[in-house]
Amino acid sequence: MNEPHPPARARALARPLLVALGAALLIAWLGLAWATTRTLAPGSVVSGVDVSGMTRAEAVVAVDKGVGAVLEQPVTLTVDDASDTLVPASSGVSVDADASIDRLTGPTLNPVTLVRRLSGTAVDAVTRVDSDALTRALNARLGTLATGTADAVVTLDGTTPVLTPGSVGTGLDVAASVTALADAWPLGQTTVALASGTANPAVTDAEAQEFIDSVLTPLLSDDITVTAAGTGAAAAAGEVVLSPQAVAALTTIDSTDGALTAVLDADALHDAVVAELGEGIETPATDATWTIDGDPATAATARPVYHAAATGTGIDPDDLADAVLAAGTDDGGDRTATATVAVLQPDVTTPEDDWGIVEIVGEYSTPYVSQYGRDQNLQRGTEMINGTLVAPGETFSTTDALGPVDLEHGYTYAGVVTDGQHTDAMGGGLSQVGTTVFNAGFEAGMDDVEHWPHTYWFTRYPAGREATIWTGVKDVKWRNSTPYTVLVQAWAGDGEVHVRLWSTPYYEVTITEGEHTNYRAYGTVRGSGPGCEPYGGGTQGFDVTVTRTRSHDGVRLPDDVLTTAYDSDNPVVCS
Structure with a gap:
């Protein structure tokens, strides 16, 4: 029996080896292609944003943030010799981070592309342009980028x-500029040249006439009836014509x-x-809030006392306006708008325990001698x-908090010190309220933002x-x-002005x-002379320093040091 020729045997043996090797290479190649869709190789960059070694999800976030920040920066627009600025992100321009990363991770078996990805690739981000938004943004700049429009x-x-x-002018051609920029926003450029030519107005005569014919004329052609019927409101009976x-005036x-x-x-x-x-x-809806008795007795x-939030019912003004506009421009001829009564939600719904109003954290009282006007x-x-x-x-x-200090709001004339002189003025005595407020806050550890000592003690x-006040000045x-x-409680009676602050203790205070x-x-x-006002007076001036120390959880804050120099209070004798 003849044996096979040796080269033929070798070829027979090599064939399965080549098939196996090819299969291995194919599997490796497919694995490599798959891997490039999952993780970005070192050197991968999207419009200046380094995404090396990131997963696809991480890279999308990085590009959205990085390129988005670039689009938040203003660019200079130029048309001929005119210029203006525009923020792309506020004018309809955005980055498509997913599509941008697809340029680096999209499925491919192309060996050239795979090699480039493995060695690190720089690609441009994909941007999207909302043509309507960009048109509005450019129309708003016709005043600076066009003439005669x-x-x-x-x-x-x-x-x-x-x-x-x-009127039609010359300069910025909005339509041509939007068409050019919608295809590819010049990302990274700080100056963008726009198309020059005929500058059409943002509102043309034809558009204005169409607005008159389709909106204003029907809106003002006849009465519009507003009704709340069918809303379930207790007072829904009746209607408003x-x-x-009346509509034109609104x-x-x-x-x-x-x-x-x-x-x-x-x-x-x-x-x-x-x-x-x-x-x-x-x-009306009512917000969660607190009240405190201020009756001197x-x-x-x-x-x-805590008052929980409560919903209300009412007509939403914006919804009503929309309904009236729709009724007035409806081709169907039914000029009736329904004032829908909806549930109104309170703005503040904070539960009682979350406020921290549990006890007195600072209080002070100052004595006074009853005087006409000052008591009031x-x-x-x-x-x-x-x-x-x-x-x-x-x-x-x-x-x-005091509000307008005038007769209409319950205040009157009483004694004050103005430019060192004792006289009467509207709101005299309110500095005692200010002094008591200051001390209650000082005792509670509140930050001293503003206070002005009196000229005399x-x-x-x-x-x-102590502290003086003068509306609009001090x-x-x-x-x-x-x-x-913090809840402020205050009252005046029995010869004393009282102020209490209710909250949760926070500071340890020593004064x-x-x-x-x-x-x-x-x-x-x-x-x-007639302007002379006699005054008993007779108090020496002096200097004094008050120091407040505060700490919280054992940590001491910087001291508050108040140094005051009082003038002498001189008696006045008139002749």
């Missing part, structure tokens, strides 16, 4: 629309971003409809600030720890630097008053 304008003369024609004149014409729209004054429309339908159709033993101001002032809530991080302003106040302010809300030093003698001042 003016929008058509629509106004109302009573119920009659009036069209003032626009809005005449064309209508403004907006051309923002180059699009004409009719806008109804939603709040005024709401108020008019509710007044006709009856106030009972609405029940009972305030000393009062405690804060002290009582009205404490009434106004009582119940004020100060959230964590917020600053309490005494003058803001009044013995009813602690030396170096205020007493402290900041709630704790994580808990030390130094010695009175550098005394300055007073001397009698003699005056005459």
Whole structure:
């Protein structure tokens, strides 16, 4: 029997080996191709954002953030010799991070592409351009990038629309510029040249006439009826008829971003409809809040009271305006708008335990001698600030809490010190409220934001720890630097002004008053004439330093050092 020729045997043996080797190479190649879709090779960059070694998900986040930040930066637009700026991200330009990473990880068996990926590849990010948004952004810049261009304008003369024609100019060709930029936004360029040519107005005469014909004319052609029937509201019976004149008075014409729209004054429309339908159709939502008794007869033993939030019912002004516009422009002829009564949600729903209003954290009282006018101001002032809530991080302003200081708001004339002279002025005595507020906050550890000592020392106040106020000029302010809300309680009666702060203890506070030093003698001042006001006076001036130390959880904060120099309070004799 003849044996096979040796080369033939070798070829027979090599054939399965080659098949096996080819299969192994194919598997390896497929594995390599698959791997490049999962992890980016070193040196992989997308428009300057290094995504080396990242997973696909990580790279998408990095590109979205990095390229997105570039699009947040303003670029300079140029047309001929004119220029303006634009923020791409605010003008319809965005990055498609997924598509951008696909350029590095998209499935492929192309050996050249795979080799490039393995060695690190730099690609441009994929950007998307919202043509409508970019058109609006460029239209808004016609004033600087074009000359001779003016929008058509629509106004109302009573119920009659009036069209003032626009004009075509030269400079920025918005349509051509948008077409060019929509294909490929020049990412990374700080200056973008736009197309120059005919500058059409953002609002053309034809668009303005179409707006008149399709919106204004039907809107103002006849009465519009507003009803709450079918809403389930207790007071839903009845209806409101809005005449064309009434609708016209509520209508403004907006051309923002180059699009004409009719806008109804939603709040005024709401108020008019509710007044006709009856106030009972609405029940306002109430926020969660706290109150505290400020009655001088009972305030000393009062405690804060929590009031939970509650939903209400009412007509949404914006929804009502939309319904009236729709009814007035509906081709169907049914000019009836339904004022839908919806559930109103409160803005503040914080549960009772989350406020931290549990006990007194700072309080102070100052004595006063009853005087006509002054008593009224002290009582009205404490009434106004009582119940004020100060959230964590917020600053309490005494003058803001007091409100307008005038006769109409319950204040009157009483004694004040102005430019060193004792006289009467509106709101005299309110500095005692300010002083008591300051000390309650100081005792509680609140941050001292603003306070102004008096020129002279009044013995009813602690030396170096008192404050004057003058609306619009001088205020007493402290900041709630704790994580808990503060409730202010205040009242005046039985010869004392009281202020308490209710919250959760946060600071450990120690206050030390130094010695009175550098005394300055007073001397009698003699005056005459109708403007002279006699004054008993007779108090020496001096210097004093007050130091407050604060700590929280054993950590001491920097000391607050208040150094005050009081002038001598001179008596005045008139002749």
